[in-house]
Amino acid sequence: MRLFRETSRFKISWDILICAVALITGLVLPVELLQGFAYSNRLAVWWTVFSVIGLVDIILSFNTTVEHQGVVLRDRRAIARRYLRGMFWPDLIANLPFFLASGLAMQTGWVTALPLLRLLRMLHITSRWEDLQLLQIPVLRMIRYGLALMLITNGIACLWLWVGLADSSPLGWIQRLQLSRTNFPDLYLHSLYWTITTLATVGYGDITPKTSLEIILAIVMMMTGAILLAFAVGNVVSIISQLDGGRLEHRNRQSAITRYLQLNGVERQTIDRVRRFNDYQWARTGGINPRQILADLPAELRSEVTIRILQESISNVPLFLAASTPLQKRLLAELLPVTFPPCTVVLEDEAMGEQILFITAGSVAINTNQDLPSDVLHYGPGDYVGDLAFFLRERRTDPVLSQSYVEAFLLNRHSFDELCRLEPRFKELLRQVAAKQTARNQALLIAGVIV
Amino acid sequence: MQLTVDTSSQLTCIAIEGGLDSATAPHLETSIETCLADGATALILDLSATDYVSSMGLRVFLSTLKTLKASGGRFVLAGLNGEVQEIIDLAGVGPLFDIYPTVDQARHSLAG
Numbered sequence: 247m248r249l250f251r252e253t254s255r256f257k258i259s260w261d262i263l264i265c266a267v268a269l270i271t272g273l274v275l276p277v278e279l280l281q282g283f284a285y286s287n288r289l290a291v292w293w294t295v296f297s298v299i300g301l302v303d304i305i306l307s308f309n310t311t312v313e314h315q316g317v318v319l320r321d322r323r324a325i326a327r328r329y330l331r332g333m334f335w336p337d338l339i340a341n342l343p344f345f346l347a348s349g350l351a352m353q354t355g356w357v358t359a360l361p362l363l364r365l366l367r368m369l370h371i372t373s374r375w376e377d378l379q380l381l382q383i384p385v386l387r388m389i390r391y392g393l394a395l396m397l398i399t400n401g402i403a404c405l406w407l408w409v410g411l412a413d414s415s416p417l418g419w420i421q422r423l424q425l426s427r428t429n430f431p432d433l434y435l436h437s438l439y440w441t442i443t444t445l446a447t448v449g450y451g452d453i454t455p456k457t458s459l460e461i462i463l464a465i466v467m468m469m470t471g472a473i474l475l476a477f478a479v480g481n482v483v484s485i486i487s488q489l490d491g492g493r494l495e496h497r498n499r500q501s502a503i504t505r506y507l508q509l510n511g512v513e514r515q516t517i518d519r520v521r522r523f524n525d526y527q528w529a530r531t532g533g534i535n536p537r538q539i540l541a542d543l544p545a546e547l548r549s550e551v552t553i554r555i556l557q558e559s560i561s562n563v564p565l566f567l568a569a570s571t572p573l574q575k576r577l578l579a580e581l582l583p584v585t586f587p588p589c590t591v592v593l594e595d596e597a598m599g600e601q602i603l604f605i606t607a608g609s610v611a612i613n614t615n616q617d618l619p620s621d622v623l624h625y626g627p628g629d630y631v632g633d634l635a636f637f638l639r640e641r642r643t644d645p646v647l648s649q650s651y652v653e654a655f656l657l658n659r660h661s662f663d664e665l666c667r668l669e670p671r672f673k674e675l676l677r678q679v680a681a682k683q684t685a686r687n688q689a690l691l692i693a694g695v696i697v
Numbered sequence: 698m699q700l701t702v703d704t705s706s707q708l709t710c711i712a713i714e715g716g717l718d719s720a721t722a723p724h725l726e727t728s729i730e731t732c733l734a735d736g737a738t739a740l741i742l743d744l745s746a747t748d749y750v751s752s753m754g755l756r757v758f759l760s761t762l763k764t765l766k767a768s769g770g771r772f773v774l775a776g777l778n779g780e781v782q783e784i785i786d787l788a789g790v791g792p793l794f795d796i797y798p799t800v801d802q803a804r805h806s807l808a809g
Contacts, residue, residue: 633787634788638752640751688790691759694753
């Protein structure tokens with residue numbers, strides 16, 4: 247049998263099935279227990295199917311890789327050791343006895359409550375999803391709290407119903423409310439209603455505890471209710487704030503920057519430009535600083551991730567498209583991704599041509615008095631600018647300005663020399679790419695515009 | 698920079714020795730204009746002793762090419778060293794020129 251990956255589509259789908267089985271068990275089994283499996287014949291097939299699924303899950307667990315502290319365990323013995331030390335026994339107890347007992351026409355007894363241990367499995371699976379980042383954490387937590395609330399409410403409702411059913415004296419809540427002839431589903435509904443009104447601290451008072459057992463249960467319930475409510479409200483608030491936490495953090499940062507700039511006498515117009523630039527950056531990166539993340543990675547992983555992150559940008563740069571994968575990696579290590587806001591000097595005039603910009607998004611234009619066609623002066627995605635001054639080692643005659651937000655890769659002289667030294671094919675690649683700017687550079691050179 | 702203009706055959710050949718920068722390029726431009734005024738229709742630039750070409754130099758090359766092409770003439774470059782060839786290629790204007798390894802090959806091609 248082959249090993250399944252913990253994060254594979256199949257395993258995740260299977261885990262969802264296991265969670266569904268656990269949830270159904272957690273909701274239906276307490277009700278079934280109350281009725282002493284009176285209607286068990288109807289559901290007997292399902293309980294057996296669930297137990298079989300549970301047993302298959304045990305076999306799968308022995309054949310699934312496990313991630314632990316960043317290491318993927320692929321050794322079967324190590325996987326088995328880990329499973330035997332953890333979830334194996336609850337899984338086995340939850341499924342095997344019930345499976346064996348199912349052949350005995352659902353005899354009641356303590357064995358019938360054991361499948362509730364499947365809830366531990368559900369807890370374990372959802373906790374693993376959190377570790378493996380399979381869903382957004384706040385969303386996953388919301389689902390977990392929702393399920394927990396549902397299961398606890400159902401469990402308490404069953405307990406309250408059990409107290410009522412067990413007490414045949416006239417003081418018992420079922421007798422008092424003259425519900426003894428009511429069918430089971432209606433009794434369950436009453437019980438659930440009492441549980442929710444008590445847990446929610448509403449307490450209408452139409453169903454009240456009178457016997458000692460009822461009072462004890464009500465006290466426990468009210469205490470549980472208060473704790474549960476506080477816990478649920480606290481968590482929901484925390485989850486909701488986390489859902490929009492990034493945006494909130496960004497706004498707070500923007501507010502702090504604006505205050506700082508105002509205090510230092512920066513003009514409103516400039517503050518607005520700073521704010522817009524930060525908004526633009528945040529919209530692109532979601533508040534994550536990619537450079538910081540990449541800096542922590544080893545070189546090989548970094549270049550692989552960079553290629554993925556910049557896939558779209560790279561597809562706009564002919565230099566990358568023509569390069570082999572190793573050369574692409576080398577280029578990415580040397581090229582610096584930069585962003586410019588609109589109306590900014592991207593390349594200064596009078597400065598030595600020490601940089602070339604490979605534009606991936608947005609547009610720039612040479613700001614010159616020379617009468618040149620628009621398509622010569624404007625550069626867009628896929629073009630590069632600064633090459634004439636760079637290769638001729640001359641000063642730029644005119645500045646280059648951004649016309650919108652501009653995304654580009656910057657190649658400086660040092661990186662260029664490094665690439666030429668390490669990759670003999672690099673210059674040949676540049677020659678091929680340069681041929682695509684022939685018409686533009688011819689017009690610029692004749693006009694005496696060097697950028 | 699030193700210019701040597703050879704008009705001994707039907708083909709005019711100008712040899713440039715040294716660097717072609719913003720200070721020296723105007724001399725080349727004047728020299729070419731004189732040749733064209735004298736009726737030259739095929740021009741070879743011998744760059745075998747040229748060690749550097751600036752943007753001004755490239756500008757003269759491109760202007761001459763444009764003028765001669767318009768009048769149905771020929772303008773070729775010959776004997777470029779690696780550095781000059783690289784400048785022309787990386788500046789993206791390489792494909793515009795007919796480039797020959799030696800002056801003799803250029804003469805032979807233009808004569809044929």
